[in-house]
Amino acid sequence: MRINNRLAARLGRLAELTEPFTTPLLPTDYAGLFNPLFGREIRGRVTAVDRHDDFTTVTVEPGPGAGRSFTRFQAGQFIGLGLQIDGRWTWRCYSLTNAPELTGDRLHRSERRLTISVKPVPDGTMSTRIADRLRPGRIIRLSAPGGDFHLPDPVPExxxxxxxxxxxxxxxxxxxxxxxxxxxxxxxxxxxxxxxxxxxxxxxxxxxxxxxxxxxxxxxxxxxxxxxxxxxxxxxxxxxxxxxxxxxxxxxxxxxxxxxxxxxxxxxxxxxxxxESFHATDLPGSVDPADLGGEIVLGSTGVTASSTGTTTILDAAEAAGVPLIHGCRMGICRTCVTAVTDGTAVDLRDGAVYGPGEQIRTCCSVPSGPLAIAVN
CATH class of the missing domain: 3.40.50.80 (Nucleotide-binding domain of ferredoxin-NADP reductase (FNR) module)
Incomplete structure (x- = not known):
């Protein structure tokens, strides 16, 4: 059974009105039963997979939830791509290789395409899966283009x-x-x-x-x-x-x-x-390493993890035997986001400090003294 894009869009507009009657699921979850590109996450459909000696080039059609930023990105930026592997969503970031939409163009959504070219890494969970097993028609998850690797404006001579x-x-x-x-x-x-x-x-x-x-x-x-x-x-x-x-x-x-x-x-x-770098090589200047580190109470698990200030909350939890939900491990996909329930955490990317009730990315945050977080 198929549903056209116009009806999918109507389902989206009805989501807010119908949400009280569909809890604990969201209305968009039901829309996904009819159109796999429609759901609470941004999704895409693989339309082509071209394999070469060193690279595998993947072409993706962004789903209805993807705005124009997905095809009007800045050339040189990367995108987050999620694949379900062994029952869990795994995320990696890959540079886009296609050009953004031509200035002034207004392509219909069905005409928009994104391409990435992946070079398999030995023992690489994601890159080898893409190179060996990804096929056209596969539904994947996407995060919006990002990154600072692009030309300045105006373009230099x-x-x-x-x-x-x-x-x-x-x-x-x-x-x-x-x-x-x-x-x-x-x-x-x-x-x-x-x-x-x-x-x-x-x-x-x-x-x-x-x-x-x-x-x-x-x-x-x-x-x-x-x-x-x-x-x-x-x-x-x-x-x-x-x-x-x-x-x-x-x-x-x-x-x-x-x-x-x-x-x-x-x-x-x-x-x-x-x-081009997805990881910071140094702490932000506003962060004093002496202020970082501490014990982390992991929700209602009864487990306390420890971080010296260089070990992220995600890594510390895993070392303590508590696997937290995560994706890209790069601070991009937001899969690892959870709430601080007590204490403070510091984001290593920019030095931002978060307290009780605020959301953090466990993959790139560390405790600043005693910390407690929610565990989903």
Missing amino acids: KILFVTAGAGVTPVMSILRWLDQEARAGGTAGGTFPDVVHVHSERATTPAAPFGDELTALAAEQPGYTLIHRDSATAGRLHAEDIPDLVPDLAERVTLACGPTPLLDDLRTVIPDIRT
Whole structure:
């Protein structure tokens, strides 16, 4: 049995009126019986899975609950993706590789698509499942695009991208967007900016599905220069190599994505570099490490966990034998959100302090003294 999008939308508008009569479920849970894309969580349907030697590219149609921010994101951002694995929802964040909607476009929801390209990681729960078992038609969960890895506004006249391995994925989104806007006469006055792209991986050319596209872009857009480095023969890319490869480095806005050691190395040469990172490398300046840590009372379980201030509440609870509901472990998907019932907790991402009655993300928060939380 199928339900059309208009009827699904009507069910959504009726949700508030009918909720008292459907408790403990929500009206949207019943709507999901008719249309699996409709529910209290933001969902999507996998429409294509293309497997290559190194990457698996997944195309997703966002469901009715996804607003235009899902396709009008900033090129370079990532999205949260949830899959049910062994009976539990597992979340990871992946860079979007498609360009956002063209400026001025108003695509119908049925025309909107998102793509990610995943490189399997040995023993990686999510990446190997995507590469080996994901099929078109699968319903997945989504969290809104986010992240600060994107070009400033206005678009700089001279840009440098430094990527290695799978670090090319967010830059593909940016390059596709720049090409799209230039051809449409949009961003940067309808011209492709002066872009140098240094890419390193163990191959003679960038891996499929990106190699042919990058080569074609270099041929079609005079402003784009691709410098490919085969690390198998030339060795790993180091920060000290960049000034020789890009003599006008000081004149360029630089964005880099790749292994953490490379990014740390690049920061020594390019202090203002923008890098892709889902985890903070240092505590916020407002947080004093001496104030962090404490005992954590885990709801009505009768169990108390302990954190030194560097162990998150989620990790401390698991170490104490109490598995908390969680997803991405990155502070993105909000699956791990719970309430503080006593004491205070500190979010390691921004130093925000939360007290009784307030909601925290257990995956990125630590106690600041004795703490008690609700356990669902």
